[in-house]
Amino acid sequence: MAFLRFLIYTLAITSMVSLQRCMGDDPIPAQLNYDVLGLLVFKSDLHDPSSYLASWNEDDDSPCSWNFIQCNPTTGRVSHLSLDGLGLEGKIGKGLQNLQHLKVLSLSNNNFTGELSPEKLALPPNLQTLNLSRNSFSGLVPTTLVNFSSIRFLDLSENSLSGSLPDSLFDACFSLRYLSLSGNLLEGNLPSTLSRCSSLNGLNISNNRFSGNPDFESGIWSLERLRSLDLSNNALSGFVPKGISATHNLKELLIQRNHFSGPMPFDIGLCPHLGRMDFSENLFTGELPQSLQKLNSLTFMSLSDNMFNGDFPQWIGNMSSLQYLDFSNNGFTGSLPPSMGDLRSLSYLSLSNNKLVGTLPTSLVYCNKLSVIRLRGNDFSGSIPEGLFGLGLEEIDFSDMGLTGSIPPGSSKLFESLKMLDLSRNNLKGNIPAEVGLLSNLRYLNLSWNNLQSRIPPELGFFSNLTVLDLRNSALYGSIPGDICDSGSLDILQLDGNSLTGPIPDEIGNCSSLYLMSLSYNNLSGAIPKSISKLSKLEILKLEFNQLGGEIPQELGKLENLLAVNISYNRLTGRLPVGSVFQSLDQSALQGNLGICSPLLKGPCTMNVPKPLVLDPNAYPNQMGGGDHRFQGESSGSRKGHHHMFLSISAIVAISAATLIAVGVIVITLLNASARRRPAFVETALESMCSSSSRSGSLASGKLILFDSRSSPDWISSPESLLNKASELGEGVFGTVYKVPLGAQGRMVAIKKLVTTNILQCLEDFDREVRVLGKARHPNLVALKGYYWTPQMQLLVNEYAPNGNLQSKLHDRLHSSSPLSWDDRFKILLGIARGLSHLHHSFRPPIIHYNIKPSNILLDENLNPKISDFALARLLTKIDRHVVSNRFQSALGYVAPELACQSLRVNEKCDVYGFGVLILELVTGRRPVEYGEDNVVILTDHVRVLLEQGNVLGCIDHSMGEYPEDEVLPVFKLALVCTSQIPSCRPTMAEVVQILQIIKTPLPQRIERF
Structure with a gap:
């Protein structure tokens, strides 16, 4: 249609020009009208939601006054068309080929779609700059674009281009100065013809899936005019050989996050203009070449997360222009040289997790532009140079080293700048400086695992931005200051393992943002303050091994977000609060008190606490959004009969589950008690x-x-x-x-x-x-x-497994691949449930996975699921839930709440929780935790709210096409039962398999079964 309109416009203008010539009038400059026509036809193929192109009027004789257009003042022809970031949608039609004098075409950051094939993309013959970045173009990279005789600048980055690059791609790229293909889905090897781009100044192929060993020696290193090379975030491998010195104009070399190995090329220091170098997250080995010290222009150098070794370079001070230096997570040895003080421009220094020894050089105080210093995980000794705390540092991480001495007082400069201070796991002594209360911007303070032998200074309450305060195991004594939470911003308060005395202050209720409070292993006395009930966000409360007495305030039962509590080994008495998590606490969270009322404890006070039953996911079908359409058209009698019979089966399953759980609790408790009694010398033997x-x-x-x-x-x-x-x-x-x-x-x-x-x-x-x-x-x-x-x-x-993992099919799916259908998703769910049921019920003790998530679900050629990484926790030196939990921090949203708290007994129900989250992920297509600009969406909470509102159908992943509501809705309910915060409320995996099989049974057969 647009092309037909273009022909009509052309014929009309041609006729008008001919008529005026016959009448003897001055001829109209037809070339200007061709520019008008070409732009109008181009516009007709677009959707302009914000009307940015409203000035493009077909009645104008020239487009030179239109927005986003530049014309050559000499010829009057359109030379620049820049429509960046206007939110335009559609395809690039044939109109632009009429702009015969167009030099620059920039359409970046829009929503253009389609392929870039020559048949579908017609461009002017003299184009020099083409920027199509940040759109939604798909398909292959056409050879004609790169070999366009006049093209000098070509940017196709951040699109959905896929496939491999043909080896002939760079056959005739002699005029090309800059090429960016970053942020696409390209794969395979780099073309060998790249060396023919002799005029290339910049090459960026980062954030793709390229693999293999690039041709450096006769290819990339032969590009003598190359100034910027970015190969980062691919799967490239092999050695990076010598010869880099041939690219003597190189200013930027970025090859991070690949699989490159071997030593760094020894002639890299012969690139005198190199200003930025990033080799991080590869497999490089060996010592650093001496030639590096010649890079006087280098401002950014990152070698982190490799296997470099040898002594830390003593010549580092020669690189006087360095602003960013990251050698973390390698194997460097030796000590830091005094020449570190010569790095006067340095603002970021990270040497964490190496094998460095010796004392911190006092010359570091001369790095007066330093903002971040991270040295954790080394073997430094001695004290912290006092002058360091006089700099305007924003982050200090000296944790897990061997530092001694005291914490230096800060300066006014530090008080205004410092945001993070971590001195944990050292041998520091002395008082916590009162000046620390003047750190007005401090957000994270960790002084744990030291030998401070100090009181908690009341000045800590002055912090207005502090979110984490960790003072565990630091030999602190005295009382907890009443104003410790005056700021109201504290999220985490950890004071465990000290010698604190006195009561928990009533002012603790001012910690309105607190979600973790741990005061265990102290000598705190008095009653648990009622003000804790004001902490509405509190999730974890640890008070074990103190001398707290009296009754537990009943008001604590109002804490709806509370997931874990441990009040063991105190002097508490009386009834447990009604509500929250208190009625589900196990023996380990309560034992060692004088007379808490619980059926789990031996004592004068008893109370029968009913065990929660496993809920039936089909029990209340009409509470879902839209009702259950399976029963439309049926009589009320048949509906009631079906409902009654399904509840009977569910009750039988629930009673059986409760019996098994009760037996399991007794057995595991006895086993745990037996294991605790084993003497330490047995472990040593x-x-x-x-x-x-x-x-x-x-x-x-x-x-x-x-x-x-x-x-x-x-x-x-x-x-x-x-x-x-x-x-x-x-x-x-x-x-x-x-x-x-x-x-x-x-x-x-x-x-x-x-x-x-x-x-x-x-x-x-x-x-x-x-x-x-x-x-x-x-x-x-x-x-x-x-x-x-x-x-x-x-x-x-x-x-x-040839079909990859479920993560790639669900969240990282290529545009060219079709989404999973409902039948595929249900088959995957049922298969995972059967695999977990086998692990839980066919082995004694049961094999627990601990880490159920899509990336651990592999798929064979028929999309049958196969659970991987099961029970690798068995290979740990000891099954410590905190070790396990730390390992699985990447599985945010899948980890059961009891894994975060030592007081809760962990069993196979943590896998049931992860499986429930996986159900929701498969049905909704959403991730378990999603971060927005102003909020965080927890998928389980989101679905639960929608269910209560009757709108749960609105969050179903509609990309899977048609789906039967009589299967999807019960599966939703099953997921919410599996993700119950209380482990005993979750079904076993054997029950889950049974319920899924019932859900999949056709409705007439299902009724017959009941």
Whole structure:
């Protein structure tokens, strides 16, 4: 239609020009009218929601007065068209090809769609600059665009372009000066013809999926005019060889977040203009080349998260222009040189988690522009240089080191700037300086695990912005200041493990933002103040091992957000508050008091607390939005009969579940008590036996053990030979996963390289636990096929799933792939439930996953789910829920609330919680936690509110197409039961499987069953 209109306009103008010439009038400049026509046709293909193009009037003879247009003053022809950020929608039609003199076309940050093929994208012949970034273009990158004879600047970044780049892409790119393809879905190797772009100044292919080893020596390093190179956030691998000095004009080199390995090129210091260098999050090894010290123009250098080693460079002071320096998470040794003080422009310094020793150089005080300094996790000794606290620092992290001495007083400059101070896990002594109360912008203060032997200064209450105060295990004494919460901004208050005395102040109720308060392991006395009931946001309350007495205020039952409470080992008496979490506390949270009324405790006071029953997800179908349409058209009698019979089955299931839970509570309590009574010397003896047995070599170490094969492949003698053939699939809390061809047939397996922290270091224990996991065979579990073990490295050999994980299908789906249908989603849910049921009910003790989330659900070629990473917590040196919880902090929203509190007994119900969240995620297509500009949406809470309002159908993921309400609505209810805050209210996975099977049964058959 638009092209037809263009022809009509053209014919009309041509006729008018011819008529005027015949009449002898001065000719109309036809070329201007062609610009008008071309722009109007281009506009006709667009939707302009804000009417930015209202000035484009078809009655005008020239477009030079139109908004967003520039004309050449000499020729009067349109030379620049810039429509950036106008919210335009539609496709680029054929109108622009009429603008024969257009040099610059910039359409970035709009909503243009379509492919960029030559058939669909007609561009003027003399175009020099083309910017189509931040749109929604799709398809392949056309060769004609890059090889456009006049194009100098081409930006296609942040679109949805996909596929690989053809090797002929750069055959004729001689005029190209800048190319950006970043932020797309491109994959494969970089074209070998890239070296022909001899005029290229800037190349940015970051944030794609490119892989393989780029041709540096004869390719990229041969681009002598290159000034900016960005290869970051891809899957590129291999060595970065010498030869970089040929690109002597290079100013920016960004290759972070890839899989590059080997040493840094030794001639990198021969790029005298290099100002920004980022090699972080790769696999680089070796020492830093001496030539680096020649980079006098370098302002930004990040080498973090690699495997660099050797002594910290003593010549670092020669790089006097440095403003940002990050060497964190490597293996650097030695001490910091005095020349650190020569870095007068340095504003950011991070050397965390290395092996640095010695004292902090006092010369650091001369870095007067320093804003952030992070040195945690090293072996520094000595005291903190006092002058450091005289700088205008915003963040100080000296945690987990060996510092001694006292905390230096701050200066007026520090009082105005400091936002974060972490001195935890050192050997600091002395008083907490009163001046600390003057840090008006401080948000995070952690002085825990020191030997301060100090009172809590009342000045701490002056903080107006403090959100976290952590003073655990710091030998503090005296009372808790009454004004500690005067600011009202505190979210976390942790004073555990000190020698604090006196009562908990009534003013604690002023901590209106508090969601975690932990005062355990002190000598606090008196009654629990009623003012705690004012803390409406409080989720965790820990008061165990004090001398608190009297009755627990009944007002605490009003705290609706309270998830975990521990009041054990005090002198409390009387009834527990009604409401909140108090009626569901287990024995470990209550024991050791004088006379708390609970059926779990032996004492003079008893109370029968009814056990919550498992709810039936189909019990109240008409409370959902729109009602349950399965029953429309049925008689009321048949409806009532169905309802009654379904409740009967549900009651039977609930009673059985309650009985099993009660038996389980007794058994696990006895086992826990037995384990606690085991003397410490038994643990020591076991460790001794483990180490001696390992030295004896009773089991072979450094060899691949396959459970399904009588002998391991002969060609595997080291893990390097195995992983050299690998391609990385992803990284999780327990390690990195690689895709590896195994054996002569090249059968694909997935190999997980385990992180070594807290993993069993005794071969016998490791072998025993892995073989237990290897026996957990089920169609919905990833089969564990074997392992490779040395004291330095542990690998697990798993079944390979060709369809990736559920995360990629649900949240990271390519535009070209179709969304999961309801049938696929239900099949996935039922399969996951069956796999978890097998883990929970076929093993004693049950195998608990702890980390149910989409990235741990793999899919085979038929979209059958397979649970991965199950029970890897068994490989920890000890199953500590806090270790487990810390490992799974990345699974925000999936972790059951009891994992965050030591007072709550953790069992397989934490997997049921994660499964419930997964149900909601599959049905809604949303993530469990979503962050907006002004709020945070918790999916479970959001769905629960919609259910109460009768609008739950509004949050269903409509991308899955049609769905049966008589299946979706009961599944919604099941999810909310599974995500109950009280573990005993959640069903078992066997019950979940049974309920899902009933839901999937066709309605007539379902009625017959009842």
